[in-house]
Amino acid sequence: MRRLDDSSLEAPLEALCAKGCRQVRRDIAALESGAELPETQGLSADERARLLTELKQIMAVYGDSCRL
Numbered sequence: 397m398r399r400l401d402d403s404s405l406e407a408p409l410e411a412l413c414a415k416g417c418r419q420v421r422r423d424i425a426a427l428e429s430g431a432e433l434p435e436t437q438g439l440s441a442d443e444r445a446r447l448l449t450e451l452k453q454i455m456a457v458y459g460d461s462c463r464l
Contacts, residue, residue, distance in 0.1 A: 408435040417462030
């Protein structure tokens, strides 16, 4: 798995992932619609885009379902 080059994105990424699979999918949808999440406050548009890409790559491992 590719790791983020920018250490400023590590904390928001970890915070988002800690919410669990279903919530991460909702957060991805929110980010895709242009919403800002508490975890993304202070990030530039480019940083949010890179974070969204990373979240999608992580979630691709789970396919279409979130399993326990």
